[in-house]
Amino acid sequence: MGEFVRLHGVSKRFGNIHTAVNSVDLCVKKGEFIALLGPSGCGKTTLLRMIAGLEPISAGSLVIDGEAMQDKHPRDRDIAMVFQNYALYPHMTVRANLEYPLKLRGIGREARAKRADEIAALLELGTLLERKPAALSGGQRQRVAMGRALMRNPKIFLMDEPLSNLDARLRMHMRVEIAGLQRRLGITTLYVTHDQIEAMTMADRVVIMNAGRVQQIGPPQEVYDRPANLFVATFIGAPPMNVFRAVDLPASVCSLRPDVVHVGVRPEDIVFDAEGDRPGFQFDCTVSLVETLGADSILHLRASTGHGEPELSIIARKRDNARALEGQRLGIWLPLSRIHLFDQSGSRIEP
Numbered sequence: 001m002g003e004f005v006r007l008h009g010v011s012k013r014f015g016n017i018h019t020a021v022n023s024v025d026l027c028v029k030k031g032e033f034i035a036l037l038g039p040s041g042c043g044k045t046t047l048l049r050m051i052a053g054l055e056p057i058s059a060g061s062l063v064i065d066g067e068a069m070q071d072k073h074p075r076d077r078d079i080a081m082v083f084q085n086y087a088l089y090p091h092m093t094v095r096a097n098l099e100y101p102l103k104l105r106g107i108g109r110e111a112r113a114k115r116a117d118e119i120a121a122l123l124e125l126g127t128l129l130e131r132k133p134a135a136l137s138g139g140q141r142q143r144v145a146m147g148r149a150l151m152r153n154p155k156i157f158l159m160d161e162p163l164s165n166l167d168a169r170l171r172m173h174m175r176v177e178i179a180g181l182q183r184r185l186g187i188t189t190l191y192v193t194h195d196q197i198e199a200m201t202m203a204d205r206v207v208i209m210n211a212g213r214v215q216q217i218g219p220p221q222e223v224y225d226r227p228a229n230l231f232v233a234t235f236i237g238a239p240p241m242n243v244f245r246a247v248d249l250p251a252s253v254c255s256l257r258p259d260v261v262h263v264g265v266r267p268e269d270i271v272f273d274a275e276g277d278r279p280g281f282q283f284d285c286t287v288s289l290v291e292t293l294g295a296d297s298i299l300h301l302r303a304s305t306g307h308g309e310p311e312l313s314i315i316a317r318k319r320d321n322a323r324a325l326e327g328q329r330l331g332i333w334l335p336l337s338r339i340h341l342f343d344q345s346g347s348r349i350e351p
């Protein structure tokens, strides 16, 4: 499948100094769901606004469906955008809100009503068409905002943190709903979020950004299993990956790769009371704190390094329900197959 959206070297500078988006390359296939994920201020929203045409591109090129977009007015880009505040008109009914974008384009009353009925059926808004936004729940307003964006049958759907105003339960529900709708419609979607669970559960591929730059692009499982650098390694996963300096670990670590500087292991990959017949590193630990989550618990451990002081702090997730007690001594095992190696620059290296 060819590329439908292509960004090449796309940058945004505000003033002369601040580069909010730094030379982003990205190809999106038709029908793909892409999540742009990163910490606050990393440039996600700015990137989305440049694609929508709401913000001029400082450098680089943007092609959508074979057409260069840089000089096109937002209205002529055939793109729909949903914002976190929904931007519904409070004095209009749901039907009037849905029809508004078509009315602006001079589409006749009958055609508008027909399309609104189709979209209402698709999003299960049929019983709400005569209500005003104030009489809707947060999730219903969200669906109306999405419905309105879909009225024109856009080429691309852009969403900027569309769930951030909803409570946790509704967010989980809407996550499934939006992902399902996107797959049913097959509409190419770029979705900005700082919530890794949203990105990981909804997207075909995740674009992880930091400080204006793309850190890694890949399917969620790949980004989790093979993070490209220390930033991605510690950004994806909760609690975050443990990262140790290689010099604090047993000397055998350096025999894996002479250029290894940092070694990472995820809390959920730590093995307890292993027999020791698998390749890896073993530590004797003391449990310093236990956080009980119900199905499993988070253990804060102190391990002696064999080099004397200082001790290593390690966070582990223990799945079984046998309780660990604070002060207890425990043997742990970091399996070689689950450890991540990074070089001086923080880039991933393979053993």
Ligand code: ATP
Binding pocket: 014, 018, 020, 038, 039, 040, 041, 042, 043, 044, 045, 046, 047, 194
């Ligand atoms: P958040 O998750 O907090 O919304 P974000 O990743 O979407 O963050 P952006 O809103 O794209 O980040 O902002 C990227 C950087 O550009 C930030 O440092 C921000 O302060 C800056 N920035 C955004 N808009 C402007 C503007 N109009 N003028 C100057 N600087 C701006």
